[in-house]
Amino acid sequence: MENIGPVPGPLASFHITIAPDGSATVRISGELDMSSVDRLEAEVERVLAATPPRLVVDVGSVRFADSSAIAMWVRWSGAVPEFELRDPQPLLRRVISTMGLAERLGVAA
Amino acid sequence: MVSSVASERLEAADAPAFEPSGGPPRPAEPGNRRRTLGLPALTLLVGLLVTLALVLVSQSQYTSNENRLLRLRVSDAGAILTTALPGLQSNLASAAELADATNGNVAKFDRFVSPSLGGASPQFRSISLWQVHHLRSGPLTVVGTAPRLAVSASEASAFLARTSANGKLGVIGQLGPPEPRLGYAYAAGRFIVYAETELPPARHARIQKRSAFTGLNDALFLGSTRRPQDLLTTNVAHLPLPGPTASVTVPFGDNSLTLVMSSRVALAGSLPKNLPWIIAVLGALLTAAATLMTLRLTQRRRAAEELAQRLEVSATENRRLYAEQRTIAQTLQHALLPDVLPQGPQLQASARYVAGELGVDVGGDWYDVIELDERRLLLVVGDVSGRGLHAATTMAALRYAIRAYAAQGDAPPAILTKLSRLVSVADTGQLTTILCVLVDTEQRTISVTSAGHLPPLLIDGGVSRYVEGELGLPIGVESGAAYDARRIPLPETGTIVAFTDGLVERRGESIDEGLERARTEAAGDEVELPELLDRLVAAVPGGRGEDDIAILGVRWRT
Numbered sequence: 001m002e003n004i005g006p007v008p009g010p011l012a013s014f015h016i017t018i019a020p021d022g023s024a025t026v027r028i029s030g031e032l033d034m035s036s037v038d039r040l041e042a043e044v045e046r047v048l049a050a051t052p053p054r055l056v057v058d059v060g061s062v063r064f065a066d067s068s069a070i071a072m073w074v075r076w077s078g079a080v081p082e083f084e085l086r087d088p089q090p091l092l093r094r095v096i097s098t099m100g101l102a103e104r105l106g107v108a109a
Numbered sequence: 110m111v112s113s114v115a116s117e118r119l120e121a122a123d124a125p126a127f128e129p130s131g132g133p134p135r136p137a138e139p140g141n142r143r144r145t146l147g148l149p150a151l152t153l154l155v156g157l158l159v160t161l162a163l164v165l166v167s168q169s170q171y172t173s174n175e176n177r178l179l180r181l182r183v184s185d186a187g188a189i190l191t192t193a194l195p196g197l198q199s200n201l202a203s204a205a206e207l208a209d210a211t212n213g214n215v216a217k218f219d220r221f222v223s224p225s226l227g228g229a230s231p232q233f234r235s236i237s238l239w240q241v242h243h244l245r246s247g248p249l250t251v252v253g254t255a256p257r258l259a260v261s262a263s264e265a266s267a268f269l270a271r272t273s274a275n276g277k278l279g280v281i282g283q284l285g286p287p288e289p290r291l292g293y294a295y296a297a298g299r300f301i302v303y304a305e306t307e308l309p310p311a312r313h314a315r316i317q318k319r320s321a322f323t324g325l326n327d328a329l330f331l332g333s334t335r336r337p338q339d340l341l342t343t344n345v346a347h348l349p350l351p352g353p354t355a356s357v358t359v360p361f362g363d364n365s366l367t368l369v370m371s372s373r374v375a376l377a378g379s380l381p382k383n384l385p386w387i388i389a390v391l392g393a394l395l396t397a398a399a400t401l402m403t404l405r406l407t408q409r410r411r412a413a414e415e416l417a418q419r420l421e422v423s424a425t426e427n428r429r430l431y432a433e434q435r436t437i438a439q440t441l442q443h444a445l446l447p448d449v450l451p452q453g454p455q456l457q458a459s460a461r462y463v464a465g466e467l468g469v470d471v472g473g474d475w476y477d478v479i480e481l482d483e484r485r486l487l488l489v490v491g492d493v494s495g496r497g498l499h500a501a502t503t504m505a506a507l508r509y510a511i512r513a514y515a516a517q518g519d520a521p522p523a524i525l526t527k528l529s530r531l532v533s534v535a536d537t538g539q540l541t542t543i544l545c546v547l548v549d550t551e552q553r554t555i556s557v558t559s560a561g562h563l564p565p566l567l568i569d570g571g572v573s574r575y576v577e578g579e580l581g582l583p584i585g586v587e588s589g590a591a592y593d594a595r596r597i598p599l600p601e602t603g604t605i606v607a608f609t610d611g612l613v614e615r616r617g618e619s620i621d622e623g624l625e626r627a628r629t630e631a632a633g634d635e636v637e638l639p640e641l642l643d644r645l646v647a648a649v650p651g652g653r654g655e656d657d658i659a660i661l662g663v664r665w666r667t
Contacts, residue, residue: 034495064616067494071540074586078535091619098620099542099561100580
C-alpha cells in the first residue's frame, strides 16, 4: 500500500550545557530534519537570547542533517561572537562544503 | 497514481459515511441495545434450562434409587418375618402328635406344653387341645388363659375345621381390644392344638428392632390386604404410612402377612437426597455468573466496535485531509513553476518536478528558464531550505526577483549579489542555493554561477562531466556576497542538466556517490531530452525519496 500518511520525524535528541562564563554547548545526536529542527531551534533560542560569548554545536553523533539544519547553524553562527560546529561526520562535512559553507561554519572541507 | 488516489479520497469525502463525527459519541441505537442483551439473555435461559434438567434428572434418579432400596429392605424384612414360623409350628406339631399318640391324654399334654407358657417372656398365653370331630364341644383342655377363639364357638369350629382340612399351620387374628392376640392351630390325626400369642400393646414387636427395619416406618397386616382391622403392628401413630411406600406379602402358615414400609430417612444417605438442591443452587450461581460475564463481554465488544468505527472514521478523514493537502501543495507548486519551456530549433528545454514522499507541504525547489534574447538562455535552479508556504513564498519572491534583475540586463553574479541583499537567514531561518547557467550561442560560451548549489552536468558526445565553478555562499548567509561566473566554451551540440539535491542526496550515502550515479546515467548514447531526464529520476535508488527533485535540461544544436 502506498504510504500516504505523514511519516513521523526521525529521532533526534539534544542536550544543552551552559558553562560558568555563559558559553553554551549543544550536543545533538540522531537525524535532523525539519521536524526535529523546529524543536531544537525553540530550545536554543532561549540560550541565544542570553547572548553567550561562545556557542559550540557538537554534531559528532549526527548521522544526517538536511538543509534546514544547516540553515539553522548558519543563523546561530551569525548570532554569537564565537561559533564552532564540532566533529561533523564526513558525509555531513561534504554536504556543508558542496553548499560553500565550509569556511563560514569552520569546517575543513 | 498519486493524483488518482487523491481524487478518490476527495470523492469519498462527499459521501455521508465519511462526514466527520464531531461532538460526543452517539448513544447506542435501540437495535444495538437489543443485540447487547440478546446473548446474555440466551445464556441465562440456556443455563436455567440445563440446571432444571439436571435437577429433574437427579431428583428422579434419587427417587427411583430410594424406591429400589425400599423394595430391597421390605423384601429383606419379609424374609425375616417368615423365619419365626418354623419354630412355632414345630412346637405345636409336637404337642399335637403327643396328644394323638397318647389318645388325648390331657395330663401328659398339659405337662408337655406348660414350659411354653412360663418364664419371663412366655411364648404363648394360651394353649388348648381340641378334638377334630368334636369341635363344637369345646377344648379338651386349656393351659394358660382362656382362648379368645372360644368366645365364638362357630368361628372357632370353622377355623379349626379348615386347619384340619388343609394340614397346614392355621393362623387367625384375634385382634379386637382389649388384648389383641394371634392364634395358631395345628392338626395331627384326631387332635388339634390351638395356641394364642399376645401382641404387644403398642403392637410393636421385637422383630422391628432388627436392622432390616431401622430408619423405616412399617405396618404389618395379617392377610394380603391392608385393612386397619388386620393391623398387627406399626411404629407410626396413625395410618397410612407417610411418603411413598413399598409392600410385600409373605405366606404365613395357611394365611399370609403383608408388610408395608416407607422410609423415614434417605436410605442412600443425605448426599443423593440433597443433590438436586445442590445442583439447583450451583447451577443458578453458575448461570448468573455466566450471564454477567457474557453481558460484560458483549458490552466491551460493542464498546470496542464503536471505538474502531470512530477510529476508522477519523483515519479516513485524516487520509482525505492528507490527500487534499497534498493536492493543494502540488497545485501550488505547479503554479509557481513555468508552464511552457522554450522549444526552438536551436535550443530546447525540458524539466521535471517530482514531489518527495513527505510532499504534504509545498516544497522550496524550483527551476526557471529565461530567454534573454534569441541567442541567450538563462537556466535557473534553486532550493529554499525547509518546506511549506514559508519556503514557497521565499521561492516565488526569489524567482521573480531573478527575472526582474535579468530583464534589467544584470549578469548572473550581479543578480545573485542583489538577491543576497533581499533575504537573510537571521530573519527567515532559510538558506537558498541557486545555480545560474547562461547558455550563449552567440558568444559560444556557457557560464556557470553558483550560490552554494550543486554543479550542472554537461553531456557532450556521450561524455558527461560536472562543470564546477567558483562556489559562492548560499543566498541568505551574507548580504552583498560576491559571486564569480565560470565560463567554458560551448560545444557544437550538447546538453546541460541542472538539478536540486533530491536527485543525488540520500540518507546514509555520500553526496559524491549520488553525483557519480547521475553522471554515469547521463553518459552514453544520446537519447531525447525528456527521456534523459526521466532516466535520471528513475535512477534514484529506492524510488521517490523524502526530498523533492527539480531537474532542468537544455539541449542545443548550433
